[in-house]
Amino acid sequence: MRYLPFKHFVAGMAVFVAGCVGALAQTPSLSGIGRAPTPEELAVLDKGAGPSGKDLPSGKGTAKQGAGIYAIKCAMCHGQNGEGITGAPSSQTFFKAARLGGGNATPKWQSGPRDPNAPPEIISGSFYFAFPTTIWNAIAVYMPQFRAGSLTPDEVYSLTAYVLFKNNLIKEEDVMDRETLPKVRLPNRDAFVPNRIEDLQDWDKRGCRLPYGVCP
Amino acid sequence: MNSKEEQKNLKPSSRRRFLKESAALAGLAAVGGIRSAQAQQAFGLPAGERQVGWVPEGSIPQQNILRDPWTGEPLRDPEGNPVVDWTGSPQWEKYRQGARGLGGPLYGTRDKDFRLYGYRSRYVTSTRIGTNGANCPMPTNIKTPFFSLLSPLEDQMGVITPTSLSFMDEHGYEIPDIDPKTHTLTIQGMVDKPLTFTMEDLMRLPSVSRIHTVECNSNGTVNHSNRLQPWATPGDIYGELSCNEYTGVLLSTLLQMAGVQRGASWIWAGAKDSTNHTKSVPLPKAMDDAIVAYGQNGEPLRPEQGFPLRLLTPGWEGVTNIKRLARIKVTNEPGPFLREARIYTTIRGDGKIRWFQFMMPPKSVILRPGPSHPVPSRGYYEIRGMAWSGQGRVRRVEITTDGGRTWKDAQLQEPVFPKAIARFVFPWTWNGEEVTLASRCTDDQGALQPTIAEFAKHWGTTPEWFKTPRSSVWRFNVIQPWKVAGDGRVTNAIFTV
Numbered sequence: 001m002r003y004l005p006f007k008h009f010v011a012g013m014a015v016f017v018a019g020c021v022g023a024l025a026q027t028p029s030l031s032g033i034g035r036a037p038t039p040e041e042l043a044v045l046d047k048g049a050g051p052s053g054k055d056l057p058s059g060k061g062t063a064k065q066g067a068g069i070y071a072i073k074c075a076m077c078h079g080q081n082g083e084g085i086t087g088a089p090s091s092q093t094f095f096k097a098a099r100l101g102g103g104n105a106t107p108k109w110q111s112g113p114r115d116p117n118a119p120p121e122i123i124s125g126s127f128y129f130a131f132p133t134t135i136w137n138a139i140a141v142y143m144p145q146f147r148a149g150s151l152t153p154d155e156v157y158s159l160t161a162y163v164l165f166k167n168n169l170i171k172e173e174d175v176m177d178r179e180t181l182p183k184v185r186l187p188n189r190d191a192f193v194p195n196r197i198e199d200l201q202d203w204d205k206r207g208c209r210l211p212y213g214v215c216p
Numbered sequence: 217m218n219s220k221e222e223q224k225n226l227k228p229s230s231r232r233r234f235l236k237e238s239a240a241l242a243g244l245a246a247v248g249g250i251r252s253a254q255a256q257q258a259f260g261l262p263a264g265e266r267q268v269g270w271v272p273e274g275s276i277p278q279q280n281i282l283r284d285p286w287t288g289e290p291l292r293d294p295e296g297n298p299v300v301d302w303t304g305s306p307q308w309e310k311y312r313q314g315a316r317g318l319g320g321p322l323y324g325t326r327d328k329d330f331r332l333y334g335y336r337s338r339y340v341t342s343t344r345i346g347t348n349g350a351n352c353p354m355p356t357n358i359k360t361p362f363f364s365l366l367s368p369l370e371d372q373m374g375v376i377t378p379t380s381l382s383f384m385d386e387h388g389y390e391i392p393d394i395d396p397k398t399h400t401l402t403i404q405g406m407v408d409k410p411l412t413f414t415m416e417d418l419m420r421l422p423s424v425s426r427i428h429t430v431e432c433n434s435n436g437t438v439n440h441s442n443r444l445q446p447w448a449t450p451g452d453i454y455g456e457l458s459c460n461e462y463t464g465v466l467l468s469t470l471l472q473m474a475g476v477q478r479g480a481s482w483i484w485a486g487a488k489d490s491t492n493h494t495k496s497v498p499l500p501k502a503m504d505d506a507i508v509a510y511g512q513n514g515e516p517l518r519p520e521q522g523f524p525l526r527l528l529t530p531g532w533e534g535v536t537n538i539k540r541l542a543r544i545k546v547t548n549e550p551g552p553f554l555r556e557a558r559i560y561t562t563i564r565g566d567g568k569i570r571w572f573q574f575m576m577p578p579k580s581v582i583l584r585p586g587p588s589h590p591v592p593s594r595g596y597y598e599i600r601g602m603a604w605s606g607q608g609r610v611r612r613v614e615i616t617t618d619g620g621r622t623w624k625d626a627q628l629q630e631p632v633f634p635k636a637i638a639r640f641v642f643p644w645t646w647n648g649e650e651v652t653l654a655s656r657c658t659d660d661q662g663a664l665q666p667t668i669a670e671f672a673k674h675w676g677t678t679p680e681w682f683k684t685p686r687s688s689v690w691r692f693n694v695i696q697p698w699k700v701a702g703d704g705r706v707t708n709a710i711f712t713v
Binding site: 030031033034035036037041042045046047048049050051052055107108109110111125128129130131133134137138141142143145146148149188191192193197200201203208209210211212213214215216 | 404413417490493498500543545547548563565567662674676681
């Protein structure tokens, strides 16, 4: 290789560096990558509602209507009466089978062994969750398993009403719709800390980082 | 017939051609017969004579002939012979059965073709640890019989968990079989421009590649089988942890492309699986270091870890690392969804329930010595282990070799990556007496692993309470002690420090 004079080398490096800096200074535009989803695609994907209920679709249902749908689409895993079946495909958690109804107690700290004479405590989802829209989400987004998200809004309102009814939280003929569902008050709402959703993201105020890195 | 001598005798230009040809031929010769007469000459074979194993053109299986990807025409070498990749052909199978090259029969080429994707020595038998959780479901026809498969940490030598030994928690039981050509990710909700991306789109975008842990929030819990037993290994105790290199596009890039609207404060990240598992994630985390990952340890994600796409939320509980990510909805409130409204909350001694905790706390564990690595005799051992924290970098690891009375700093292997496993070593001489070893980790936020007494106080109870397996003991990051007995056996000494 021919020897390259140093001054040429310096000039070459200066141009190279200037080129690099120039290239870095302007990030190329990413427009054109990705496409707009079609309204049908958005509708299929856009399931679920927050506690305010603003994402709830139009529709309605009662527990009476929900019972009919439940018998066909849900009872094989969740039991004839919402009692849950051990070993069913949906019994995926550490807890008992997917029990839906019959709730009669909110969760309590267990310091010692349970009193054998006390009536059995059934802590169903409705007696644990903070918001009724979580029941909606479980049915509208997660269920039925292997056909998740396949129920219509009317079906989901009916089944949500059915679950609430089976936990004695609403009456069998109460109509659940986008106005009435968010207003149902679940028994365990005030157990959660921090109680307000607005406070959830303030880690330092919550004291999560210290002393062990676990929220109090 | 020494090819090196041949090489020296050739002129420069033909030397270059020889090298080019032989390089190409070396690749193809490994997969089949040498067809070109010139090549035969270069390799010292008499010109014109057919080599043993020569296959007439009519007998070459059609799918093994390489074709021009644009025209579909068979490729031909300068002599006019078709270019062939013999992989998988009956001729190759017959050849491979008796071949001593390419790994040889001891490497296993007789039974299986390991050229394509390697494997480890048959003397290395480390496997994942299977568990069905506390309440074992009955016999099932589900394809993946195990609810979770734990990583055998005691066998992990470095910071990276081997892909095939990385842990898996499959809440829906089934691992879906997703075609990456049809899989999409949609950003919707409070954005200026909803966008749907294909895998090809995502792989075009600016990428990052980072080393991070994924850890289940129950990792270390007293609830897991064996965790309280004296024979529990680091894998039994902390096996719901793996540290891999994840490659993908930052979620912030995608959100910026879609244009997040004022007032948004949460995202809902949803999967495409048997229950469309969805989690609420605060928007600041999504904009910080969350990655939409397609790569794991240098190759595409494994199906167990979410092929083809996974949301990575570095340092946060495993369940927020949504596998088979299919949608992100930008919004201003959490769901809450099933796996944050009940399971993944923890009840306190005063009856209140903690929720939305997200971050994983600092933890550490000595890997050697351990139940599967006893100390056979007195003398020098390097105590080795791993430490990690979801809050940031491991700043410091201390070791006690006298049951917690005194603590000394261990040496951390550099570089220490944030929200990843840090490897530590500590020189130790065993004098043959019974002793308890332990490690404790401090992270860069200043959080320090607690003793069992401190942790129990935090929970509003006593250490006794943890001695029975109970569900919902999450984020159990107490110091993990190991007892070394006089005969060199090492056992799990939980609750003693």
